[in-house]
Amino acid sequence: MDRVDISIVVPLLNEEESLPELCSWIKRVCEEKAFSYEIILVDDGSTDKSWEVILDIKEKDSNVRGIKFRRNYGKSAALNVGFEAATGDIVITMDADLQDSPEEIPELYRMVMEDNYDLVSGWKKKRHDPISKTVPSKFFNAFTRRMSGIKLHDFNCGLKAYKNEVVKNIEVYGEMHRYIPVIAKWEGFTKIGEKVVQHQARKYGSSKFTGLKRAINGFLDIISISFIGRFGKAPMHFFGLLGTFLFFMGFVVALYIGGVKIYRLSNQMQTTLVTDNPYFYIALTIIILGTMLFLVGFLAELINQNNPRRSQYKVESRI
Ligand code: UDP
Ligand code: MG
Numbered sequence: 001m002d003r004v005d006i007s008i009v010v011p012l013l014n015e016e017e018s019l020p021e022l023c024s025w026i027k028r029v030c031e032e033k034a035f036s037y038e039i040i041l042v043d044d045g046s047t048d049k050s051w052e053v054i055l056d057i058k059e060k061d062s063n064v065r066g067i068k069f070r071r072n073y074g075k076s077a078a079l080n081v082g083f084e085a086a087t088g089d090i091v092i093t094m095d096a097d098l099q100d101s102p103e104e105i106p107e108l109y110r111m112v113m114e115d116n117y118d119l120v121s122g123w124k125k126k127r128h129d130p131i132s133k134t135v136p137s138k139f140f141n142a143f144t145r146r147m148s149g150i151k152l153h154d155f156n157c158g159l160k161a162y163k164n165e166v167v168k169n170i171e172v173y174g175e176m177h178r179y180i181p182v183i184a185k186w187e188g189f190t191k192i193g194e195k196v197v198q199h200q201a202r203k204y205g206s207s208k209f210t211g212l213k214r215a216i217n218g219f220l221d222i223i224s225i226s227f228i229g230r231f232g233k234a235p236m237h238f239f240g241l242l243g244t245f246l247f248f249m250g251f252v253v254a255l256y257i258g259g260v261k262i263y264r265l266s267n268q269m270q271t272t273l274v275t276d277n278p279y280f281y282i283a284l285t286i287i288i289l290g291t292m293l294f295l296v297g298f299l300a301e302l303i304n305q306n307n308p309r310r311s312q313y314k315v316e317s318r319i
Contacts, residue, residue, distance in 0.1 A: 004037060004087050005090065006088045006109060007087060007164075008037060008095070008105070009079060009083065009086055010095070011075050011093075012042065012050060012096035013045065013046055013050075013208050014312050015046070015204070016049045016053050016203055017205060018098050018204050019057060020056075022094075023041075025098075026102045026105070028102075029106065032295055033105075035105075035106075038064075038087065039061075040066075040067065040082045040085050041054050041066045041067070041089060041096075042068075043069060043078075043079040043104070044069050045068075045069045045070065045118045051066070051167075054066040055319065058319050063280065064263060065319060067319070068317045069315060069316065070314040073313050075208075076172040076175060076177040079172055081313060081315070083167035084168075084246035087164075090112050090158070090162065091164055092159070092162070093283070097157060097203070098200060098202075098204070099200050099201070100198075104198065107235070108122075109161065111161065111193055111195060112163055115232075119166055119180075121192065122158070122194075122198060123153045123157060123158055123194050123196050123198075124199040126199060129201075132210070133207075133209075137154075141153060141155055144178075147222065148185065148199075149160075150192055151194075155180075160180065161311055166184055166187075166189045166299075170184055171183075174217070175217045175218055177261045179222065182229070183229075193297075233304070235298040236300070240294055240297045240298075241297075243268075243291050243292070245293065246286050246289050246293065248295060250288075250290060257277055257279060308311065
């Protein structure tokens, strides 16, 4: 197989109007710089004519490949499948809606090839989106920056460039495409750069990410991401420690209650039933909780051992 300089991975959901324009623009830029390239269009279960449009583009341009999901799995799933398919030395991801400009490709390519970045993230410094998106984004970025220690302004930019080995070593699912730099860092790809990129207002169609659900899912994902990053490989370090600690506390209290009872009995002092003592129930609860946490940790370790792959998406066709 021929070597490919750049794989451009484009996740898309109902973007029929934008696709022809996007592909011919990418083609123009890549041919100008004499890059060998492939465009991998991942149709994330579109219900419009996107797939027909892709078949049509493919007909005219053999650099285009297409993957079609049976249903909508989300942007992360689409990216993940695109990453698996990518053969280029450098992989560039881009939204399908023409908000990201293909003109950025050559410089992103240069930064990865020459400046040796593992990952370069776009920064939509001047952003053309409604305020309902830009304000939550500011909070999200500040939070993710603090949590991850990665100094990026715009984690969720669709336009990013990677060394091939980076995308082959990360797995994205759920809503985790927002945290790819964080995931990459945890996998040991620490040279992460940033480039200010052009951003346009959406030309056709409408945004697929709106509303409260997006914010809530994003928040839950960052909790699981930071947890997985810290304890994913050794869940027992978290659950086992907490479980043992609780069990031990409960045990000490129970021991104390029992001790007092025996002492009083042996000195013929007046005693009450152990079960009349409220602390007895607290101790009991803590012991049970501790045991359960310990078991959860143990189960998590067992699941890790068998390591089921999460990214099993039903692909309908590939071209
Ligand atoms: N997208 C996708 N699957 C989804 C939602 C979105 O593949 O479930 C694609 C969408 O078609 C676009 C990119 O992800 O190419 C970014 O989505 P969008 O432009 O709607 O997000 P925004 O720019 O408004 O944040
Ligand atoms: Mg967009």
